[in-house]
Amino acid sequence: MSRKFIPLSVPNLKGKELEYITHAVETEWVSTGGPYVNDFELKVAEYTKCKGAVSCQNGTSGLHIALEVCGVTKEDEVIVPTLTFIAAVNPVKYVGAEPVFMDCDDSLTMDVDKLKYFCETECSFTNGKLINNVTEKHIKAMIVVHVFGNMADMERIIEIANKYNLKVIEDATEAMGTYYIEGKYKGKHAGTIGDMGVYSFNGNKIMTTGGGGMIVSDNEELLGRAKHLTTQAKSDELYYTHDEIGYNYRMTNLQAALGLAQLEKLEDFIKVKKDNYDFYKDEIQKISGLEILAFKDTIRPNYWFYALYVEQGYALNRDQIIKYLASKKIQARPIWGLISDQKPYEGSQTHKIDKAGQYLEKVVNIPCSSNLSREDVAYVIECLKQPEVI
Numbered sequence: 001m002s003r004k005f006i007p008l009s010v011p012n013l014k015g016k017e018l019e020y021i022t023h024a025v026e027t028e029w030v031s032t033g034g035p036y037v038n039d040f041e042l043k044v045a046e047y048t049k050c051k052g053a054v055s056c057q058n059g060t061s062g063l064h065i066a067l068e069v070c071g072v073t074k075e076d077e078v079i080v081p082t083l084t085f086i087a088a089v090n091p092v093k094y095v096g097a098e099p100v101f102m103d104c105d106d107s108l109t110m111d112v113d114k115l116k117y118f119c120e121t122e123c124s125f126t127n128g129k130l131i132n133n134v135t136e137k138h139i140k141a142m143i144v145v146h147v148f149g150n151m152a153d154m155e156r157i158i159e160i161a162n163k164y165n166l167k168v169i170e171d172a173t174e175a176m177g178t179y180y181i182e183g184k185y186k187g188k189h190a191g192t193i194g195d196m197g198v199y200s201f202n203g204n205k206i207m208t209t210g211g212g213g214m215i216v217s218d219n220e221e222l223l224g225r226a227k228h229l230t231t232q233a234k235s236d237e238l239y240y241t242h243d244e245i246g247y248n249y250r251m252t253n254l255q256a257a258l259g260l261a262q263l264e265k266l267e268d269f270i271k272v273k274k275d276n277y278d279f280y281k282d283e284i285q286k287i288s289g290l291e292i293l294a295f296k297d298t299i300r301p302n303y304w305f306y307a308l309y310v311e312q313g314y315a316l317n318r319d320q321i322i323k324y325l326a327s328k329k330i331q332a333r334p335i336w337g338l339i340s341d342q343k344p345y346e347g348s349q350t351h352k353i354d355k356a357g358q359y360l361e362k363v364v365n366i367p368c369s370s371n372l373s374r375e376d377v378a379y380v381i382e383c384l385k386q387p388e389v390i
């Protein structure tokens with residue numbers, strides 16, 4: 001019997017997607033007009049319990065707009081993580097600003113101790129501005145990424161941001177559905193704690209619109225600016241008058257039709273992902289040299305991606321595991337190459353990057369789709385129990 005391929009993370013479209021898409025096509029509302037776009041924005045705001053949401057073409061364009069709305073310009077610098085997908089940082093360059101790269105801690109999110117140390121000792125705070133001692137530039141904002149659906153330490157991050165007058169943009173592209181269950185921000189969703197947050201509905205994310213994104217905030221003025229900029233900055237609906245350079249970033253009715261159907265299923269997806277995560281975690285901790293990295297216990301994570309941590313004691317290293325699983329028709333991938341090591345960021349400033357490189361060497365992402373069956377998970381575990389060098 002030949003086995004079917006088990007992909008890493010693929011869409012799950014078994015709800016009302018076809019019904020809503022068909023309605024969009026039948027009514028011929030396929031572009032950025034149409035009722036589903038507004039409806040989807042309202043539903044996302046309601047689900048994440050924030051004041052409002054502005055749709056966009058993808059997470060990357062959402063981050064671009066968030067930076068513009070937060071007033072980041074080519075004069076400024078932005079603190080960013082090095083261990084994440086490059087789309088979290090490229091928008092800093094779109095607005096002409098420069099990134100300063102930070103390390104991660106054991107949660108894979110930004111190391112807040114290093115962040116604090118950097119602000120305290122490598123910068124000066126003068127006239128309400130955090131100035132980088134090396135470049136003498138104003139650090140105006142930071143981008144915080146909730147890696148794999150885990151939550152960065154928002155309590156301490158917001159304290160630091162308030163102290164140094166930094167805007168906080170949450171890249172919650174991987175964390176739709178993650179929220180605090182205790183502490184100061186109990187009940188608050190990833191993406192809704194800083195000045196602006198961004199979700200992605202790319203095909204590999206926990207819910208998808210094919211491609212798509214959403215900007216959320218509790219600040220209505222910022223949301224208004226975001227809507228204005230994503231819709232060509234019209235100052236008049238009828239006459240073609242525009243008061244600044246805008247973008248054509250709004251989501252289409254077709255994307256929003258998918259999004260509405262996916263949102264109805266999100267809690268079900270999270271439940272399946274949690275069950276599969278627990279199963280993997282329990283079985284894999286019995287294998288010497290392997291473990292599944294934990295999510296923080298102060299949050300209800302969305303369990304988006306599972307991070308298999310490979311220690312010396314296991315028979316295979318990261319690359320050998322990926323090859324071996326591929327031979328068993330199981331897709332696995334390393335985490336991202338550090339952004340500060342990528343060609344476009346060769347000259348960029350970094351601050352004490354250390355753990356990110358260690359995790360890069362040792363983490364492998366294993367299948368986590370919400371339509372992954374228990375049998376599929378059992379098969380992946382069986383394979384990991386009998387490692388072979390390929």
Ligand SMILES: *Cc1c(COP(=O)(O)O)cnc(C)c1O
Pocket residue numbers: 057058059060061084085087088145171173174200201202211212213
């Ligand atoms: C997916 C992702 C993005 C970009 O989202 P798109 O919708 O693909 O543009 C940005 N940052 C991180 C951390 C991501 O995982």
